[in-house]
Amino acid sequence: MTHALGFTEEDLRRLAGTRSFERGLGYRSAVSRVEIGDETITATVDGTDAYEVELTEDEDSGLTGWCDCPFGQEGNFCKHCVAVGLAVLQEAGSVPRQRSAAASRTRLLDGWLESRTREELLALVREQLSDDRDLRRRLELRAAAAGEDTGIVRERVLSLLDTRPFARCGYVEYADTHAYHRQAAEALTALRALTASGRSAAAVEVAREALRVLGRTYGEIDDSDGLIAGVASGLAEAHLEACRTARPDPVETAEWLVPYLLDEVNDAAGIDLVDYREVLGGPGLARARARVVAAWRANPKGWAEKHLLERLLKADGDGVDALVEVHASDLAPNGHTHLVIARALEAAGRAGEALEWAERGLREAVSEGGPDSDLVAFVCERHERAGRLPAVVAVRRNLLRARPSLAAYQHLRKAARTAGTWDGAERADALDVLRAAGRPGKGRACNGSVLVDALMDDNDLASAWQAATDGHADQRQWRALADLIRDRQPADALTVYLRSIEPLREQTGDRAYERLTELLLSARACHRALGTEDDFSTYVAALRAGQKRKRKLMALLDRHGL
Template sequence: MARALGFTDEDLRRLAGSRSYDRGLGYLSAVSRLEIEETAITATVDGTDAYEVELTDGADEGLTGWCDCPYGQEGNFCKHCVAVGLVVLGQAASVPGQRASAAGRTKVLTAWLDGRTREELLTLLREHLADDRDWRRRLELRAATAGEDTGIVRERILSLLDTRPFARYGYVEYADAHAYAQQAAEAVTALRALTASGRASDAVEVSREALSALGRTYGEIDDSDGVIGDVAAGLAEAHLAACLAARPDPVQTAEWLVTHLLDDLNDATDIDLFTYHEVLGEPGLARTRELVVAAWQANPKGWAEKYLMERLLKADGGSTDALIAVHAADLAPNGHTHLVIAKELERAGRPPEALEWAERGLREAEPEWGPDGELVAFVCERYARTGRLADVVTLRRDLLRARPTLAAYRDLRTAARAAGTWRASERKRAREVLRAADAPTSGLRYGGSVLIDALMDDGDLDTAWQAAADGYADQRQWLALADRICGQRPADALTVYLRGIEPLRKQTGDSTYERMTELLLSARDCHRALGTQAEFATYLAALRADQKRKRKLMARLDRHGL
């Protein structure tokens, strides 16, 4: 029997939050191409663009949602997911029947395929191969790995890693990266199949070429989601598996590994040299040590050389002082290397020396680079452990003066509260630092001040409002402040929302219409709080009359009941 819906209206509100849930109410009529399968629900929602939505209603994990809108791609249950969920809830009575129908279609297809003869299935397969070049290419590769012609396998694997069919203007953009990754993953499958078929030696050579090929193009791919990195890791794993099976010459393997790891094109992979210890054996490890030491001595400031030398020392149980010498040969201008050394000394049970190195890092950090935030936190934590709270406050105060950021303000606030000096004196001085760091302006401001963000972070909304009126806020901060005070001061918030609407009257585009709609909804809430709904109705009627030629805007306002 088909399973009924496993989620409710309250589940949608919980997953999305009140704001996204309320926005989703206005998109019910924008849902199209709704399909309800056994566990998945898919649809298209017309927003700023046509967004694809998928809801998964699992019996154990509950409801999850995915949408390809920018907010959804960040992992959020967005307003488009809400809209699809609400539409499905609206036809909940028919959902079990639709799921039963989907299951029935799958069963019929399976039974039909089971009843076909070998010749009939081959005919279907050939028809599909003629229409789908990608599938044909994948099957050609599988056929080649089952044969004996390594040249064909090599050619097909390298073609799978070719970015040119996916590159626009010589670069694989974010929108095309997933499709490229799906194709490139077939190269990993082929290499594993090559090893499994008893041709591990061939797999060793081809996988090395594949790693180099991907390394050459990785810098020209937008891999924000890490999908190409996953392919690179798969190629590395396939190479290691082939080496374990084929047992290539250990010295030559060591030379290839070190050369590969020192290459600037190695960004795509994350190979750990010492996962190859079984393949290298003592002869290969000896050659590895020789090459790594020589490389570091020739270029002690090289990142890759330093990293390999560090791994070598740790793997061989080298002394802490030798490791410190490696780091001390190239000290970062922001003090981060001093922090690395301090942590090594702490691990070695030498905390006084660790603190000395960390304090030295604070002194030697160049103003335009540092000090490194983690280094400051390290020193502050050690001071706090020994009751030096006043020193923590001094350090945090100096950092705020050097870099007046919201994070620095928060850190000083935490330190001063622990020392009991925040409200007594420190808060006023900290705010004056922020006030002096960014002069107010009477015109249109681009980029808000840290002062406004800090005051809102303190929850001091009255002072933040006054600072905004004095010229410290940009439009983003005005709106954020209005959202915070609308419950207590709806008249002031309304002024901000109406001011934000005015410049949008002269603009066009889906994003403009969406923003105007959101501001109108917020303005309506303020009028309701003030009891002036009639005034809002008059304003809205005038705005609609003025903007009536913008049909998309009118449709959006209709969907939201405006």
């Protein structure tokens, strides 16, 4: 199927960004050797060097570009990609014809190959092998995997995973990762070929060595695109596939698997012990459990040990009590572990115990930030489902008293309104808690009081103004209050704005000038509401006279008619 271009000049600008797009405009004449296929466009762009560019059109992901220039190899849609895209757009009318021609050439080649004799095809392949070293190496590996010499396969697989030819000062940079990935991916082909050819036992051993080698070097590779993690995951899948076919000794498999999983350098492979349940069977699971439990008891706070024990219990079909024991040995100070236990118990049909653990987490939380928000939500949702609305209010009330904050006040208000108990003593008591929390401190690092924020959030502006007058507001809150009352109490709001302007007279810089202008605009609105615009004009004239050397400020005031 042939089709026209599925991208526009705007797509190129969006992908590249303005700067790269504009640079690409100057490279259109440097584009050569354009070849248009069904979904890909390849070309060469002459810049500092001759760069190879490939544009790909996909119905799902749209247009993507790759270039072997340094900027392009970092994953960017570079100026060279832009140049190729623009060059092709100039000839968009001929694209369907070129794609039709490309499809015809493919059909012609397929037909010609199918008409060759075995001897002619062999001669053709040998000719290509003599000119293409990489192709020869890949086919040698496939031949070894299909033959009897496992040693050759092992040696080739490990050499394919060797990062040294791609490393600079011991590290594989992003620009070299794609080339390394193309080579390393051949190891997967060889391993799968071993299993497919009836030598799955050999594939098990080679896969173990390959996983060990890649795990040891993975930290020395810039794998920002996740390509090498994909190879590691593929090696893990090949190992499991080989194990399922070869049925290696389950105890020996457990002896290899547990230490491998406990070593955090092997995380990239993503092996899950649960997937090996059938391979390990009863004897293997028993041995794995003994080793994992011993490792966990030696290091109960270790993430790897704890996670592996959880997975083992699932693979072993053990009860939830064993899982609770694991988590209960190392409870997080914010109650998150209590939540993990509660969810496990609830999933096992033990809702009562689940709620007990969750409520215990609320009581025992000692972290500075308070209990885990998901834990709080868990407890409140369970009480709400059961119609225990006063219990939800009690939880939210206790949290506000322990750590007064606007969020805690809002949660309590919502819960109490649902329970029908907000207007009255509940709200009054909550405000008393916030009032007792104290007044704002001095200095830029200090925030205003929660009391004023809560009253403004309630839209109780009269009480918020009184609280501010009593010393509970900082400058931010005073200005926020002034904005809220300006239409109804312009005189009070004007006092706040003028007071805020004074310290800005001594400051310089764009931010200070913008803030001063905003306050003057607000003050002008108050004067208009009061009918005292002449007073405002006099005030601004005096201010401008004192600030006339600040040219940026003067320009900003002019722009706003001040």
